[in-house]
Amino acid sequence: MKILNVGQIRDLDAFTIENEPVSSVNLMERAAQAFCWWFCNQFVNTRPVTVFCGQGNNGGDGLAIARILSQKCYDVRVYIIEHTANTSADFSENLKRLSDHLTPFQIRKETDLPDLSEKTICIDALLGSGLSRPAEGIMAKVIGLLNTSRNKVVSVDIASGLFIDKSNQETDPIIQPLFTITFQLPKLAFFMPQNAVFVGEWRIVDIGLDTVHLLQQHTPYYYTDSAHAESIIRPRNKFSHKGTFGHALIIAGSYGKIGAAILAGKACLRSGVGLLTLHIPECGYEIAQISLPEAMVSVDVDRKFNTALGSVSSYSSIGIGPGLGQEDATAQMLAKLLTEARLPLVIDADALNIISQHNDLLDKIPAKSILTPHPKEFQRLAGETANDFDRLETGRKFAQKYNIIICLKGAHTAVILPNGDVHFNSTGNAGMATGGTGDVLTGIITSLLAQGYPPEHAAILGVYEHGLAGDRAASRKGQSAMIASDVIENLKID
Numbered sequence: 232m233k234i235l236n237v238g239q240i241r242d243l244d245a246f247t248i249e250n251e252p253v254s255s256v257n258l259m260e261r262a263a264q265a266f267c268w269w270f271c272n273q274f275v276n277t278r279p280v281t282v283f284c285g286q287g288n289n290g291g292d293g294l295a296i297a298r299i300l301s302q303k304c305y306d307v308r309v310y311i312i313e314h315t316a317n318t319s320a321d322f323s324e325n326l327k328r329l330s331d332h333l334t335p336f337q338i339r340k341e342t343d344l345p346d347l348s349e350k351t352i353c354i355d356a357l358l359g360s361g362l363s364r365p366a367e368g369i370m371a372k373v374i375g376l377l378n379t380s381r382n383k384v385v386s387v388d389i390a391s392g393l394f395i396d397k398s399n400q401e402t403d404p405i406i407q408p409l410f411t412i413t414f415q416l417p418k419l420a421f422f423m424p425q426n427a428v429f430v431g432e433w434r435i436v437d438i439g440l441d442t443v444h445l446l447q448q449h450t451p452y453y454y455t456d457s458a459h460a461e462s463i464i465r466p467r468n469k470f471s472h473k474g475t476f477g478h479a480l481i482i483a484g485s486y487g488k489i490g491a492a493i494l495a496g497k498a499c500l501r502s503g504v505g506l507l508t509l510h511i512p513e514c515g516y517e518i519a520q521i522s523l524p525e526a527m528v529s530v531d532v533d534r535k536f537n538t539a540l541g542s543v544s545s546y547s548s549i550g551i552g553p554g555l556g557q558e559d560a561t562a563q564m565l566a567k568l569l570t571e572a573r574l575p576l577v578i579d580a581d582a583l584n585i586i587s588q589h590n591d592l593l594d595k596i597p598a599k600s601i602l603t604p605h606p607k608e609f610q611r612l613a614g615e616t617a618n619d620f621d622r623l624e625t626g627r628k629f630a631q632k633y634n635i636i637i638c639l640k641g642a643h644t645a646v647i648l649p650n651g652d653v654h655f656n657s658t659g660n661a662g663m664a665t666g667g668t669g670d671v672l673t674g675i676i677t678s679l680l681a682q683g684y685p686p687e688h689a690a691i692l693g694v695y696e697h698g699l700a701g702d703r704a705a706s707r708k709g710q711s712a713m714i715a716s717d718v719i720e721n722l723k724i725d
């Protein structure tokens with residue numbers, strides 16, 4: 232699914248209006264109906280509703296929503312914030328249409344602000360995608376009122392005050408909704424951790440914007456929905472054998488962290504690889520043979536750390552990093568691997584930390600290798616960034632410069648491709664914020680690479696399936712009880 236910028240969204244609206252054709256007020260009616268369909272499924276009509284409207288099209292949506300909800304027997308109040316002399320045409324039309332049902336209250340100054348009963352659900356239709364500057368004056372006061380009230384707030388399209396495709400300042404007044412019900416497409420702002428409280432839970436409602444025009448839009452930003460992930464999966468051929476699915480090598484673990492190697496290895500096997508070899512320090516030999524009998528074990532000459540590899544030319548994919556430690560000898564082994572490897576690697580955890588400390592290694596990373604940093608590891612690698620939008624841009628430039636794929640891990644892991652395209656993940660949950668889940672991801676992606684998935688697909692699909700397994704684990708165990716092993720147990724890539 233594509234993620235468009237503000238200008239493209241405006242064009243898509245305009246194209247739909249002209250070519251469907253549908254009048255812009257009827258498109259607004261569709262948007263309001265779609266919002267109300269979600270709203271009525273979520274909240275019963277015994278809850279009072281107060282709609283706060285600006286004077287642009289977002290406010291117009293709010294007026295139409297108020298009318299529809301009032302027709303559905305909700306007890307609705309409407310407040311219009313008079314912040315400008317210019318109202319949009321569709322706002323004015325909806326104001327007329329509302330007059331048979333309700334009389335709105337005007338808010339011009341602070342003393343006009345209402346007291347809200349606790350049960351009231353507030354609908355935020357102050358400002359939408361037309362936001363051109365931070366909210367101020369009476370608009371900021373209303374935002375402040377809603378944020379300090381204990382009421383549930385639902386934002387129409389986007390929280391008022393939040394920019395769709397660029398960073399806000401920390402001091403900007405922005406609604407902090409419980410839900411954002413957005414039209415047709417997710418917005419870039421939703422994927423930034425800095426915006427978590429300004430988005431809440433978000434849902435997309437379809438308003439029938441032109442799909443052909445949408446297909447023609449160029450954007451570097453995508454959202455990995457189930458349809459996209461499933462289109463990547465290759466079915467297993469009836470006559471396939473273990474050689475068909477590759478031989479993966481995972482180089483991981485150190486004294487006290489052999490578990491990281493086991494987690495990555497088990498995840499690799501559970502993701503469909505034909506054969507797996509684990510390269511681990513000697514202290515992990517028995518642990519690995521007992522806990523993962525399906526894997527072959529290559530034992531390092533060192534007892535506690537991975538320090539030396541034999542030839543790696545026979546492997547179909549190589550993953551390195553989980554629990555590796557950062558010993559000098561390990562760093563030298565990594566440098567040699569980067570120079571000798573003829574295929575894209577999966578590079579995680581301490582392997583990334585070693586590269587951060589030896590910047591000359593960056594140029595040696597094989598093309599299309601997949602790096603899986605969490606935000607701190609990415610900061611060590613690429614330096615400080617001003618905000619999450621800036622971090623994403625830095626990631627895009629980094630991926631392009633070194634011709635690599637970066638999976639910037641988080642709630643919506645961003646898979647950044649060598650051409651600068653970004654695929655935000657849609658699966659996963661906060662139960663995955665527990666030790667070892669990153670090791671599991673390394674195993675999954677290494678497995679997919681071994682099976683012959685192109686690196687871009689291995690990264691996008693691996694991240695998606697990792698999150699999906701996490702979601703299954705959460706629904707079975709609960710987010711607090713689930714651990715990384717549960718993510719592995721719930722893998723099912725087919």
Ligand SMILES: NC(=O)C1=CN([C@@H]2O[C@H](COP(=O)(O)OP(=O)(O)OC[C@H]3O[C@@H](n4cnc5c(N)ncnc54)[C@H](OP(=O)(O)O)[C@@H]3O)[C@@H](O)[C@H]2O)[C@@H](O)CC1
Nearest residue numbers: 244259262287288289358359360361362363364365366388
């Ligand atoms: N047919 C369609 O296109 C559809 C559109 N839809 C809906 O329209 C929404 C976009 O509507 P929109 O473009 O009218 O912008 P909106 O956000 O309502 O307000 C802009 C007004 O506010 C002003 N303003 C800006 N910043 C401000 C600030 N900080 N403080 C105060 N004022 C500020 C700005 O004025 P200006 O920048 O010129 O000063 C302008 O007057 C979109 O999110 C969706 O909900 C749906 O119905 C589907 C069909």
Ligand SMILES: Nc1ncnc2c1ncn2[C@@H]1O[C@H](COP(=O)(O)OP(=O)(O)O)[C@@H](O)[C@H]1O
Nearest residue numbers: 605641642659660661663664666667668669670
């Ligand atoms: N709140 C969250 N929502 C969704 N996924 C999450 C969340 N927190 C962590 N994850 C996922 O869990 C994994 C954690 O990886 P990482 O930080 O490397 O952990 P570890 O080093 O303990 O293995 C990443 O894939 C990340 O995307």
Ligand SMILES: [K+]
Nearest residue numbers: 355358389391
């Ligand atoms: K809004």
